[in-house]
Amino acid sequence: MEDPHESWKDWFSAHGPKLLLFARQSTRCLADAEDVLQEAFVRFWRNQRKLGGEPLGLLFTSIRRTAIDLGRQKTRRVAREEIREEGEPVEPLFESPADPSADERRMVVERAIQALPAEQREVLVLKIWGERTFEQIAAQLEISPNTAASRYRYALTALRHQLTAADCHG
Amino acid sequence: MDEELLKLESELSALRPAQPSADLQLRLAQIRPVARTTARALRWSWLALPAAAALTLAYFNATPTAPSNAAPVVTASPTFKPVSAKNVLLDSRDDGYATLTDGTPVHRTREIYLDTITWKNPQTKASLTWSVPREEIRIIPVAFQ
Numbered sequence: 001m002e003d004p005h006e007s008w009k010d011w012f013s014a015h016g017p018k019l020l021l022f023a024r025q026s027t028r029c030l031a032d033a034e035d036v037l038q039e040a041f042v043r044f045w046r047n048q049r050k051l052g053g054e055p056l057g058l059l060f061t062s063i064r065r066t067a068i069d070l071g072r073q074k075t076r077r078v079a080r081e082e083i084r085e086e087g088e089p090v091e092p093l094f095e096s097p098a099d100p101s102a103d104e105r106r107m108v109v110e111r112a113i114q115a116l117p118a119e120q121r122e123v124l125v126l127k128i129w130g131e132r133t134f135e136q137i138a139a140q141l142e143i144s145p146n147t148a149a150s151r152y153r154y155a156l157t158a159l160r161h162q163l164t165a166a167d168c169h170g
Numbered sequence: 171m172d173e174e175l176l177k178l179e180s181e182l183s184a185l186r187p188a189q190p191s192a193d194l195q196l197r198l199a200q201i202r203p204v205a206r207t208t209a210r211a212l213r214w215s216w217l218a219l220p221a222a223a224a225l226t227l228a229y230f231n232a233t234p235t236a237p238s239n240a241a242p243v244v245t246a247s248p249t250f251k252p253v254s255a256k257n258v259l260l261d262s263r264d265d266g267y268a269t270l271t272d273g274t275p276v277h278r279t280r281e282i283y284l285d286t287i288t289w290k291n292p293q294t295k296a297s298l299t300w301s302v303p304r305e306e307i308r309i310i311p312v313a314f315q
Contacts, residue, residue, distance in 0.1 A: 012198065017187035034194040042201055047263050062264070094185040106185060128182050156175045163178070 008045050016041075018129045019059055021093060025121045026067035030091040036066045060130060061140050064122075090114075112162040120155035127152050250289035250298060257283045260303070267312065277310045 019041070023033040040062040048058055093110050096103045113121060122141065126132045127148075134152070138145040265278040286301045 008198075012190075012195070016190045016195075020190045021187035030191070034190060037190065038194060038197060038201075041198070043264060048266075051266075092188055095188055109182070109185065124182075128179070129185075129187050153175075156178055159182075160174060160178055 011045075012041065015056065015059070018131075019056075019063060021129055022060055022122075022125050023063045023067060024093060025118065025125050026064060027070065032070060033067075036063055036070055040066045054136075056130065057132075057136055057140060060126065060132070064140070108163065108166050109159075112159050112166070115162060116155055116158055120151045120158065123148050123151040124155040124159075249293065250291050250296075252287060253290045253297075254288045255285070257285045257304070260284055270309075275312045277312050278307065279310075280305055280307045282306075 016037070020033055020037050023036045023040075024030065027033040027036055040059060044055070044059050044062055048062070049055065051058075090110075092106070093113065094106055097106060113124070116124065123137055126137045126140065127134070132140070134145040134148045137143075137148040141148065143151075260282045262281045263279065265280060267275060268278050269275055283304045283306065284301055285304050286299060288297060288299045290297045
Protein backbone atom coordinates (compact mmCIF):
# COMPACT_ATOMS: atom_id res chain seq x y z
CA MET A 1 0.00 0.00 0.00
CA GLU A 2 1.28 3.47 -0.87
CA ASP A 3 2.47 5.51 2.06
CA PRO A 4 0.77 8.92 1.66
CA HIS A 5 3.36 10.53 3.91
CA GLU A 6 6.21 9.52 1.61
CA SER A 7 4.19 10.38 -1.42
CA TRP A 8 3.64 14.02 -0.45
CA LYS A 9 7.32 14.33 0.39
CA ASP A 10 8.33 13.10 -3.05
CA TRP A 11 5.82 15.38 -4.71
CA PHE A 12 6.93 18.37 -2.69
CA SER A 13 10.57 17.69 -3.31
CA ALA A 14 9.95 17.58 -7.09
CA HIS A 15 7.78 20.69 -7.33
CA GLY A 16 8.44 22.67 -4.14
CA PRO A 17 11.26 24.86 -5.55
CA LYS A 18 9.27 26.16 -8.53
CA LEU A 19 6.16 26.69 -6.39
CA LEU A 20 8.22 28.63 -3.85
CA LEU A 21 9.78 30.74 -6.59
CA PHE A 22 6.28 31.60 -7.82
CA ALA A 23 5.08 32.39 -4.29
CA ARG A 24 8.02 34.75 -3.85
CA GLN A 25 6.83 36.87 -6.76
CA SER A 26 3.67 37.84 -4.87
CA THR A 27 5.01 38.13 -1.32
CA ARG A 28 7.32 40.52 0.48
CA CYS A 29 9.82 38.07 1.93
CA LEU A 30 10.84 34.44 1.94
CA ALA A 31 9.05 33.75 5.23
CA ASP A 32 5.75 35.00 3.80
CA ALA A 33 6.30 32.99 0.62
CA GLU A 34 6.89 29.82 2.63
CA ASP A 35 3.77 30.46 4.72
CA VAL A 36 1.75 30.89 1.54
CA LEU A 37 3.25 27.76 0.01
CA GLN A 38 2.56 25.76 3.17
CA GLU A 39 -1.08 26.82 3.30
CA ALA A 40 -1.70 26.23 -0.40
CA PHE A 41 0.11 22.91 -0.45
CA VAL A 42 -1.64 21.49 2.61
CA ARG A 43 -5.03 22.57 1.25
CA PHE A 44 -4.21 21.04 -2.12
CA TRP A 45 -2.91 17.79 -0.74
CA ARG A 46 -5.81 17.31 1.67
CA ASN A 47 -8.74 18.50 -0.38
CA GLN A 48 -8.03 19.36 -3.97
CA ARG A 49 -5.69 16.61 -5.15
CA LYS A 50 -8.49 14.22 -6.03
CA LEU A 51 -10.69 16.76 -7.73
CA GLY A 52 -9.04 16.09 -11.06
CA GLY A 53 -7.50 18.70 -13.26
CA GLU A 54 -3.88 19.61 -13.54
CA PRO A 55 -2.19 19.61 -10.11
CA LEU A 56 0.45 22.25 -10.77
CA GLY A 57 -2.14 24.55 -12.31
CA LEU A 58 -4.32 24.21 -9.21
CA LEU A 59 -1.39 24.92 -6.94
CA PHE A 60 -0.14 27.96 -8.84
CA THR A 61 -3.66 29.40 -8.70
CA SER A 62 -4.04 28.56 -5.03
CA ILE A 63 -0.66 30.12 -4.17
CA ARG A 64 -1.60 33.30 -5.98
CA ARG A 65 -4.93 33.62 -4.17
CA THR A 66 -3.38 32.86 -0.80
CA ALA A 67 -0.65 35.45 -1.44
CA ILE A 68 -3.27 38.05 -2.38
CA ASP A 69 -5.18 37.32 0.85
CA LEU A 70 -2.00 37.59 2.89
CA GLY A 71 -1.10 40.83 1.11
CA ARG A 72 -4.49 42.31 2.01
CA GLN A 73 -4.01 41.42 5.66
CA LYS A 74 -0.54 42.87 5.70
CA THR A 75 -1.40 46.17 4.03
CA ARG A 76 -3.12 47.05 7.28
CA ARG A 77 0.19 46.90 9.06
CA VAL A 78 2.53 49.81 9.42
CA ALA A 79 4.65 50.87 6.47
CA ARG A 80 7.89 50.28 8.30
CA GLU A 81 7.37 46.54 7.95
CA GLU A 82 7.11 46.90 4.21
CA ILE A 83 10.37 48.71 3.69
CA ARG A 84 13.36 46.47 3.40
CA GLU A 85 16.32 47.94 5.16
CA GLU A 86 19.09 49.22 2.92
CA GLY A 87 21.78 46.56 2.66
CA GLU A 88 19.62 43.88 4.24
CA PRO A 89 20.59 40.53 2.66
CA VAL A 90 17.98 39.18 0.26
CA GLU A 91 17.50 35.42 0.22
CA PRO A 92 18.48 34.08 -3.21
CA LEU A 93 15.76 33.08 -5.65
CA PHE A 94 18.00 30.50 -7.28
CA GLU A 95 20.58 27.98 -6.18
CA SER A 96 24.12 29.32 -6.16
CA PRO A 97 26.42 27.72 -8.74
CA ALA A 98 29.77 26.52 -7.42
CA ASP A 99 31.68 28.72 -9.86
CA PRO A 100 32.08 32.23 -8.30
CA SER A 101 31.77 34.07 -11.63
CA ALA A 102 28.57 32.13 -12.45
CA ASP A 103 27.28 33.01 -9.00
CA GLU A 104 28.00 36.67 -9.61
CA ARG A 105 26.03 36.45 -12.83
CA ARG A 106 23.17 34.76 -10.96
CA MET A 107 23.00 37.70 -8.57
CA VAL A 108 22.91 40.18 -11.45
CA VAL A 109 20.12 38.20 -13.13
CA GLU A 110 18.17 37.99 -9.86
CA ARG A 111 18.37 41.73 -9.34
CA ALA A 112 17.19 42.28 -12.91
CA ILE A 113 14.25 39.90 -12.41
CA GLN A 114 13.27 41.60 -9.17
CA ALA A 115 13.30 44.97 -10.91
CA LEU A 116 10.63 43.81 -13.38
CA PRO A 117 7.01 44.83 -12.87
CA ALA A 118 5.17 42.18 -10.85
CA GLU A 119 2.82 41.24 -13.68
CA GLN A 120 5.76 40.51 -16.00
CA ARG A 121 7.69 38.63 -13.32
CA GLU A 122 4.69 36.41 -12.65
CA VAL A 123 4.42 35.40 -16.31
CA LEU A 124 8.18 34.93 -16.67
CA VAL A 125 8.35 32.60 -13.66
CA LEU A 126 5.34 30.56 -14.77
CA LYS A 127 6.70 30.23 -18.30
CA ILE A 128 10.33 29.44 -17.62
CA TRP A 129 10.47 27.66 -14.28
CA GLY A 130 6.83 26.61 -14.03
CA GLU A 131 7.00 25.26 -17.60
CA ARG A 132 3.48 26.45 -18.36
CA THR A 133 2.10 27.24 -21.78
CA PHE A 134 0.70 30.70 -22.50
CA GLU A 135 -2.81 29.18 -22.48
CA GLN A 136 -2.23 27.73 -19.02
CA ILE A 137 -0.72 30.98 -17.76
CA ALA A 138 -3.66 32.90 -19.18
CA ALA A 139 -6.11 30.64 -17.35
CA GLN A 140 -4.23 30.96 -14.06
CA LEU A 141 -3.83 34.72 -14.18
CA GLU A 142 -7.25 35.34 -15.74
CA ILE A 143 -5.82 37.17 -18.72
CA SER A 144 -5.81 36.37 -22.42
CA PRO A 145 -3.06 34.17 -23.92
CA ASN A 146 -1.98 37.13 -26.05
CA THR A 147 -1.55 39.29 -22.96
CA ALA A 148 0.46 36.52 -21.32
CA ALA A 149 2.71 36.25 -24.37
CA SER A 150 3.16 40.04 -24.52
CA ARG A 151 4.08 40.28 -20.86
CA TYR A 152 6.61 37.50 -21.35
CA ARG A 153 8.19 39.24 -24.29
CA TYR A 154 8.29 42.59 -22.43
CA ALA A 155 9.92 40.84 -19.49
CA LEU A 156 12.63 39.26 -21.63
CA THR A 157 13.30 42.53 -23.46
CA ALA A 158 13.54 44.46 -20.20
CA LEU A 159 15.85 41.83 -18.74
CA ARG A 160 18.09 41.98 -21.80
CA HIS A 161 18.36 45.78 -21.45
CA GLN A 162 19.17 45.57 -17.78
CA LEU A 163 21.71 42.81 -18.21
CA THR A 164 23.38 44.60 -21.12
CA ALA A 165 23.62 47.76 -19.00
CA ALA A 166 25.02 45.72 -16.10
CA ASP A 167 27.60 44.14 -18.45
CA CYS A 168 28.64 47.59 -19.70
CA HIS A 169 29.07 48.96 -16.19
CA GLY A 170 30.95 45.85 -15.12
CA MET B 171 11.81 35.86 -31.09
CA ASP B 172 15.31 37.06 -31.93
CA GLU B 173 18.41 35.06 -31.18
CA GLU B 174 19.48 37.22 -28.25
CA LEU B 175 16.19 36.65 -26.49
CA LEU B 176 16.39 32.92 -27.12
CA LYS B 177 19.88 32.93 -25.62
CA LEU B 178 18.61 34.82 -22.59
CA GLU B 179 15.71 32.39 -22.29
CA SER B 180 18.10 29.43 -22.17
CA GLU B 181 20.32 31.22 -19.65
CA LEU B 182 17.30 31.75 -17.41
CA SER B 183 16.14 28.14 -17.82
CA ALA B 184 19.51 26.96 -16.57
CA LEU B 185 18.94 28.66 -13.21
CA ARG B 186 17.52 26.28 -10.61
CA PRO B 187 14.96 27.71 -8.18
CA ALA B 188 16.14 27.62 -4.55
CA GLN B 189 14.91 24.77 -2.37
CA PRO B 190 12.30 25.51 0.29
CA SER B 191 13.92 25.85 3.71
CA ALA B 192 14.40 22.91 6.03
CA ASP B 193 12.08 24.72 8.43
CA LEU B 194 9.19 24.59 5.94
CA GLN B 195 9.79 20.92 5.24
CA LEU B 196 9.81 20.26 8.97
CA ARG B 197 6.56 22.18 9.44
CA LEU B 198 4.94 20.16 6.66
CA ALA B 199 6.19 16.92 8.16
CA GLN B 200 4.63 17.90 11.49
CA ILE B 201 1.31 18.75 9.85
CA ARG B 202 1.46 15.56 7.73
CA PRO B 203 -0.82 16.84 4.97
CA VAL B 204 -2.68 13.57 4.53
CA ALA B 205 -6.42 13.48 3.87
CA ARG B 206 -8.52 14.50 6.85
CA THR B 207 -10.99 12.17 8.50
CA THR B 208 -13.82 14.60 7.91
CA ALA B 209 -16.34 11.91 7.09
CA ARG B 210 -15.71 10.19 10.39
CA ALA B 211 -16.07 13.43 12.30
CA LEU B 212 -19.34 14.14 10.55
CA ARG B 213 -20.72 10.68 11.21
CA TRP B 214 -19.98 11.16 14.89
CA SER B 215 -21.63 14.54 15.02
CA TRP B 216 -24.75 13.29 13.27
CA LEU B 217 -25.03 10.65 15.96
CA ALA B 218 -24.96 13.38 18.56
CA LEU B 219 -28.28 14.83 17.44
CA PRO B 220 -30.46 11.71 17.96
CA ALA B 221 -28.51 10.99 21.12
CA ALA B 222 -29.32 14.42 22.49
CA ALA B 223 -32.97 14.03 21.50
CA ALA B 224 -33.15 10.61 23.17
CA LEU B 225 -31.57 12.03 26.30
CA THR B 226 -34.13 14.83 26.43
CA LEU B 227 -37.04 12.41 26.05
CA ALA B 228 -35.61 10.08 28.64
CA TYR B 229 -35.20 12.94 31.07
CA PHE B 230 -38.77 14.20 30.75
CA ASN B 231 -40.27 10.67 30.72
CA ALA B 232 -38.39 9.84 33.87
CA THR B 233 -40.16 12.59 35.86
CA PRO B 234 -42.06 10.66 38.58
CA THR B 235 -45.84 10.89 38.53
CA ALA B 236 -47.86 11.17 41.70
CA PRO B 237 -50.19 8.25 42.64
CA SER B 238 -53.77 8.95 41.68
CA ASN B 239 -55.04 8.80 45.22
CA ALA B 240 -52.45 11.14 46.62
CA ALA B 241 -52.99 14.81 47.09
CA PRO B 242 -52.05 16.81 44.03
CA VAL B 243 -48.52 18.15 44.29
CA VAL B 244 -47.62 21.35 42.55
CA THR B 245 -44.15 20.99 41.03
CA ALA B 246 -42.33 23.53 39.00
CA SER B 247 -41.61 22.31 35.48
CA PRO B 248 -37.88 21.77 34.89
CA THR B 249 -36.40 25.08 33.74
CA PHE B 250 -33.37 24.67 31.54
CA LYS B 251 -31.31 27.68 30.72
CA PRO B 252 -28.67 27.83 28.01
CA VAL B 253 -25.26 28.16 29.65
CA SER B 254 -22.81 27.75 26.78
CA ALA B 255 -22.67 27.68 23.00
CA LYS B 256 -19.59 26.66 21.09
CA ASN B 257 -18.78 25.98 17.51
CA VAL B 258 -15.79 24.02 16.33
CA LEU B 259 -14.52 24.21 12.76
CA LEU B 260 -14.18 20.63 11.55
CA ASP B 261 -13.17 21.25 7.97
CA SER B 262 -12.92 23.93 5.36
CA ARG B 263 -12.88 23.43 1.63
CA ASP B 264 -12.28 25.61 -1.35
CA ASP B 265 -14.59 24.43 -4.14
CA GLY B 266 -12.96 26.84 -6.58
CA TYR B 267 -14.89 28.64 -9.24
CA ALA B 268 -18.41 27.73 -10.30
CA THR B 269 -21.13 29.26 -12.41
CA LEU B 270 -24.62 29.92 -11.07
CA THR B 271 -27.69 29.05 -13.15
CA ASP B 272 -27.96 32.67 -14.24
CA GLY B 273 -24.39 32.53 -15.56
CA THR B 274 -22.78 34.54 -12.72
CA PRO B 275 -19.22 33.34 -12.04
CA VAL B 276 -18.66 32.75 -8.33
CA HIS B 277 -16.01 31.48 -5.96
CA ARG B 278 -17.43 28.89 -3.58
CA THR B 279 -15.99 27.85 -0.22
CA ARG B 280 -17.53 25.67 2.45
CA GLU B 281 -16.89 25.29 6.15
CA ILE B 282 -18.22 22.56 8.36
CA TYR B 283 -18.80 23.34 12.02
CA LEU B 284 -20.01 21.37 14.99
CA ASP B 285 -22.28 23.58 17.07
CA THR B 286 -22.71 22.53 20.68
CA ILE B 287 -25.21 24.12 23.03
CA THR B 288 -25.50 23.25 26.71
CA TRP B 289 -28.50 23.93 28.95
CA LYS B 290 -28.61 23.55 32.72
CA ASN B 291 -31.38 23.34 35.21
CA PRO B 292 -30.17 25.41 38.17
CA GLN B 293 -32.58 23.66 40.55
CA THR B 294 -31.71 20.05 39.80
CA LYS B 295 -28.24 20.70 38.35
CA ALA B 296 -29.21 18.50 35.41
CA SER B 297 -27.62 19.47 32.14
CA LEU B 298 -28.42 18.84 28.53
CA THR B 299 -25.98 19.11 25.64
CA TRP B 300 -27.04 19.32 22.05
CA SER B 301 -24.55 19.01 19.18
CA VAL B 302 -25.41 19.50 15.57
CA PRO B 303 -23.21 19.76 12.47
CA ARG B 304 -23.61 22.80 10.26
CA GLU B 305 -22.28 23.39 6.79
CA GLU B 306 -21.73 26.99 5.76
CA ILE B 307 -21.40 27.61 2.04
CA ARG B 308 -20.11 30.98 0.93
CA ILE B 309 -20.68 32.15 -2.59
CA ILE B 310 -18.66 35.18 -3.57
CA PRO B 311 -19.34 36.81 -6.96
CA VAL B 312 -16.21 37.08 -9.07
CA ALA B 313 -15.44 39.80 -11.58
CA PHE B 314 -13.10 38.66 -14.34
CA GLN B 315 -10.88 41.18 -16.10
